Amino acid sequence: MLISESMLQQTQVERVIPLYRAFVARFPDFEALAAADAGDVVRAWRGLGYNSRAMRLHALARAVVARHGGRLPSERDALRALPGIGPYTVAAIRAFAFECDEAAVDVNVRRVVHRVLFGLEHPPGASAAVLDAFAREAVPRGRAHDWNSAMMDVGATICTARAPKCLICPLREACAAAPVDAAALAARARAHARPRSPQSAIPFDQTTRFLRGRIIDRLRDVPAPQVLELAALERALAEIVPDDRLPEVGAVVETLVREGLITRVGAGLRLS
Numbered sequence: 420m421l422i423s424e425s426m427l428q429q430t431q432v433e434r435v436i437p438l439y440r441a442f443v444a445r446f447p448d449f450e451a452l453a454a455a456d457a458g459d460v461v462r463a464w465r466g467l468g469y470n471s472r473a474m475r476l477h478a479l480a481r482a483v484v485a486r487h488g489g490r491l492p493s494e495r496d497a498l499r500a501l502p503g504i505g506p507y508t509v510a511a512i513r514a515f516a517f518e519c520d521e522a523a524v525d526v527n528v529r530r531v532v533h534r535v536l537f538g539l540e541h542p543p544g545a546s547a548a549v550l551d552a553f554a555r556e557a558v559p560r561g562r563a564h565d566w567n568s569a570m571m572d573v574g575a576t577i578c579t580a581r582a583p584k585c586l587i588c589p590l591r592e593a594c595a596a597a598p599v600d601a602a603a604l605a606a607r608a609r610a611h612a613r614p615r616s617p618q619s620a621i622p623f624d625q626t627t628r629f630l631r632g633r634i635i636d637r638l639r640d641v642p643a644p645q646v647l648e649l650a651a652l653e654r655a656l657a658e659i660v661p662d663d664r665l666p667e668v669g670a671v672v673e674t675l676v677r678e679g680l681i682t683r684v685g686a687g688l689r690l691s
């Protein structure tokens with residue numbers, strides 16, 4: 420569950436499924452993941468992007484082994500103290516893995532709860548804390564897994580942001596928003612639409628993410644314990660990176676070293 424949550428944070432589900440299966444087959448438990456070389460974990464992350472997620476999972480596995488003998492604890496405080504685990508993930512783990520009466524409230528579930536309680540308006544009392552507390556209270560005792568799955572499905576497929584399908588919604592009898600006037604909702608969405616950010620207009624090959632990904636990909640192909648010198652890395656990247664980006668390679672490598680994704684070995688570089 421932790422691995423799928425992490426993979427799905429930034430990557431589409433169809434792409435995740437085969438990579439998830441391969442990753443879990445290779446690292447079937449916390450001990451296996453903790454014992455692996457960090458570079459091997461990043462290599463196994465190939466195809467998913469945002470490689471720092473692999474590093475975070477690796478650090479988490481090591482903490483679970485060191486502090487809890489390789490078994491994830493179910494207590495809220497013990498989970499919260501682990502590296503890289505925020506309040507949402509704590510609730511999701513407790514609900515899905517341990518059937519504790521918890522609500523894992525993501526943006527979709529919060530939207531459903533808001534509409535059921537307050538309709539489409541946003542009164543001052545409709546804070547995230549109030550919505551989350553209501554969600555926790557609404558979890559039927561002992562049915563957290565089913566309840567959370569159902570709410571996530573309703574939020575993702577029925578009570579969508581722009582086109583809620585109230586006629587087929589199982590919550591319509593209790594919902595303050597139902598039935599939603601689709602035309603009015605579309606007009607509101609247009610009125611509140613944020614202007615396209617300048618960042619989203621930047622071509623992908625001009626982003627730092629593009630450069631980071633190409634550098635990590637190249638180093639993935641260097642089998643341990645071999646290393647690659649910076650000049651050789653730049654030569655290899657020259658074939659796939661626009662010329663105007665090559666001067667940035669050194670600085671991006673420095674950042675990746677600081678973040679722990681790359682290690683320096685003498686004058687060479689390798690995955691950590």
Ligand code: SF4
Nearest residue numbers: 578585588591594597
């Ligand atoms: S009835 Fe409509 S607005 Fe209310 S939860 Fe269902 S889809 Fe959303």
